[in-house]
Amino acid sequence: xxxxxxxxxxxxxxxxxxxxxxxxxxxxxxxxxxxxxxxxxxxxxxxxxxxxxxxxxxxxxxxxxxxxxxxxxxxxxxxxxxxxxxxxxxxxxxxxxxxxxxxxxxxxxxxxxxxxxxxxxxxxxxxxxxxxxxxxxxxxxxxxxxxxxxxxxxxxxxxxxxxxxxxxxxxxxxxxxxxxxxxxxxxxxxxxxxxxxxxxxxxxxxxxxxxxxxxxxxxxxxxxxxxxxxxxxxxxxxxxxxxxxxxxxxxxxxxxxxxxxxxxxxxxxxxxxxxxxxxxxxxxxxxxxxxxxxxxxxxxxxxxxxxxxxxxxxxxxxx
Amino acid sequence: xxxxxxxxxxxxxxxxxxxxxxxxxxxxxxxxxxxxxxxxxxxxxxxxxxxxxxxxxxxxxxxxxxxxxxxxxxxxxxxxxxxxxxxxxxxxxxxxxxxxxxxxxxxxxxxxxxxxxxxxxxxxxxxxxxxxxxxxxxxxxxxxxxxxxxxxxxxxxxxxxxxxxxxxxxxxxxxxxxxxxxxxxxxxxxxxxxxxxxxxxxxxxxxxxxxxxxxxxxxxxxxxxxxxxxxxxxxxxxxxxxxxxxxxxxxxxxxxxxxxxxxxxxxxxxxxxxxxxxxxxxx
Ligand SMILES: Cc1ncc(C[n+]2csc(CCOP(=O)(O)OP(=O)(O)O)c2C)c(N)n1
Numbered sequence: 001x002x003x004x005x006x007x008x009x010x011x012x013x014x015x016x017x018x019x020x021x022x023x024x025x026x027x028x029x030x031x032x033x034x035x036x037x038x039x040x041x042x043x044x045x046x047x048x049x050x051x052x053x054x055x056x057x058x059x060x061x062x063x064x065x066x067x068x069x070x071x072x073x074x075x076x077x078x079x080x081x082x083x084x085x086x087x088x089x090x091x092x093x094x095x096x097x098x099x100x101x102x103x104x105x106x107x108x109x110x111x112x113x114x115x116x117x118x119x120x121x122x123x124x125x126x127x128x129x130x131x132x133x134x135x136x137x138x139x140x141x142x143x144x145x146x147x148x149x150x151x152x153x154x155x156x157x158x159x160x161x162x163x164x165x166x167x168x169x170x171x172x173x174x175x176x177x178x179x180x181x182x183x184x185x186x187x188x189x190x191x192x193x194x195x196x197x198x199x200x201x202x203x204x205x206x207x208x209x210x211x212x213x214x215x216x217x218x219x220x221x222x223x224x225x226x227x228x229x230x231x232x233x234x235x236x237x238x239x240x241x242x243x244x245x246x247x248x249x250x251x252x253x254x255x256x257x258x259x260x261x262x263x264x265x266x267x268x269x270x271x272x273x274x275x276x277x278x279x280x281x282x283x284x285x286x287x288x289x290x291x292x293x294x295x296x297x298x299x300x301x302x303x304x305x306x307x308x309x310x311x312x313x314x315x316x317x318x319x
Numbered sequence: 320x321x322x323x324x325x326x327x328x329x330x331x332x333x334x335x336x337x338x339x340x341x342x343x344x345x346x347x348x349x350x351x352x353x354x355x356x357x358x359x360x361x362x363x364x365x366x367x368x369x370x371x372x373x374x375x376x377x378x379x380x381x382x383x384x385x386x387x388x389x390x391x392x393x394x395x396x397x398x399x400x401x402x403x404x405x406x407x408x409x410x411x412x413x414x415x416x417x418x419x420x421x422x423x424x425x426x427x428x429x430x431x432x433x434x435x436x437x438x439x440x441x442x443x444x445x446x447x448x449x450x451x452x453x454x455x456x457x458x459x460x461x462x463x464x465x466x467x468x469x470x471x472x473x474x475x476x477x478x479x480x481x482x483x484x485x486x487x488x489x490x491x492x493x494x495x496x497x498x499x500x501x502x503x504x505x506x507x508x509x510x511x512x513x514x515x516x517x518x519x520x521x522x523x524x525x526x527x528x529x530x531x532x533x534x535x536x537x538x539x540x541x542x543x544x545x546x547x548x549x550x551x552x553x554x555x556x557x558x559x560x561x562x563x564x565x566x567x568x569x570x571x572x573x574x575x576x577x578x579x580x581x582x583x584x585x586x587x588x589x590x591x592x593x594x595x596x597x598x599x600x601x602x
Pocket of ligand 1: 037038039061088092352354356388390438439467468471496498500501502
């Protein structure tokens with residue numbers, strides 16, 4: 001695995017990715033079909049949609065309807081990709097996703113953009129800290145929270161083709177860059193980004209770059225930690241979690257989500273069943289979101305490298 | 320309505336637009352199109368129609384406003400500030416860390432906001448519940464509900480509309496801002512609404528269609544006595560209305576423009592206001 005972590009943002013935004021990859025994939029595969037709920041311009045697919053209204057379908061502001069239509073298209077032999085903002089890709093259409101797609105085995109991919117604090121200026125109503133919790137409770141679902149676009153390039157086509165309901169949460173802008181282009185990733189397999197014996201930080205999405213930074217800050221203090229990018233939150237790479245719990249004796253998760261039902265819950269459930277060690281958590285403390293710039297919100301909700309450092313030190317002390 | 324009352328409302332609408340544009344300029348960006356298109360309506364509601372007490376914003380018998388298209392919050396904040404619900408200075412805190420003025424309406428944050436909205440469609444059912452509750456409590460007030468013409472893509476709006484007519488909630492006035500655009504473009508290209516007036520009539524409303532910038536027609540429609548049916552007002556409107564340059568911008572849902580550009584919008588509204596003052600002076 002070739003890393004490219006410098007602490008700076010990924011030069012490509014996720015919007016760049018979606019705006020080029022979704023049209024390219026639609027052109028390449030006539031069975032693929034893309035649906036949106038009046039937010040095509042937000043992920044760069046509006047132009048393609050105008051030219052190909054039968055391949056990129058704007059369903060209007062009707063997310064439940066969109067999810068149901070996607071399920072019907074799946075039943076008719078298509079591979080649907082849907083997009084809307086994270087809160088609407090989870091809360092607003094969950095029963096349709098759950099029953100018409102999940103329960104009925106009509107396989108769809110749902111992209112929810114601007115997860116957690118990255119909803120920023122849209123504010124609390126648009127800030128999903130619960131989307132992962134909801135999708136984790138959907139049997140057979142796959143949940144991916146990519147660290148950067150290089151990673152997403154490698155896995156997106158596989159994700160879309162996987163059976164079941166797939167939920168992809170990604171910022172429209174960019175996270176910190178972590179990877180060099182050209183790496184390949186496997187859905188369901190976590191990536192070890194750094195090795196250290198004192199503790200393991202397990203992070204996903206927006207928090208992966210923050211975890212790398214935290215590891216650097218900890219190293220300056222003489223604490224050497226391992227860092228794992230757990231971009232697939234479900235199915236969780238339980239083997240890797242257990243192995244690093246055993247190896248390092250302490251685990252701290254870091255996620256841009258409520259501490260209830262997300263990565264911390266998944267990892268804690270796994271540890272309880274495999275290798276119980278002290279497990280700390282950097283996540284939103286069961287609160288609603290609010291409006292503001294991302295950096296302010298990261299500080300406000302405790303999602304900075306400094307918060308990870310403090311949690312690691314606390315957790316190591318419990319060993 | 321006499322000419323001077325009409326002018327007064329037009330003046331108030333221009334003041335709302337200026338305050339709104341100053342507010343957005345202070346942050347640099349925001350939901351300008353759908354905020355501008357309700358300014359005339361807000362002038363009529365807060366200038367003449369609604370009963371409220373600035374000194375007692377939670378007065379139980381007040382008329383209430385539910386802006387289901389919650390992203391138009393900045394226009395309501397401008398109106399509330401002009402009416403004295405909070406200092407004008409506060410408008411500059413829009414979307415700033417710790418603000419009481421978030422991008423979408425929040426009744427727990429902003430004095431004078433009656434309903435929390437932002438996930439489109441949801442204001443409709445809440446408004447129905449508020450109107451039903453007021454009616455059950457025997458209050459004489461009304462609830463005014465603003466819905467976007469894109470927002471009505473949400474099935475929930477139609478569930479709420481059915482309920483409104485089924486329970487004959489004549490204390491709830493539906494106002495659909497038919498400004499012809501949603502986020503990705505023209506409503507007609509995304510999900511055409513067809514004949515909204517006929518649709519609302521078929522749902523059991525007494526529906527009228529009025530120009531969204533005609534304060535007199537809006538006033539008459541809002542004061543229309545319900546005759547055994549709830550009233551629905553379709554505002555024939557333009558997204559960005561009142562600022563030609565915004566109206567003519569194809570993608571005007573949320574705009575991020577330089578301070579000089581905001582200033583040019585403000586100057587345009589100020590020129591309209593001056594023309595109005597001249598009219599008053601000459602009258
Ligand atoms: C449930 C939901 N889906 C999507 C959005 C994102 N969104 C915000 S405004 C908007 C367009 C609204 O169009 P319209 O109702 O016509 O309002 P207006 O044009 O008057 O601003 C969209 C899609 C949202 N806020 N809520």
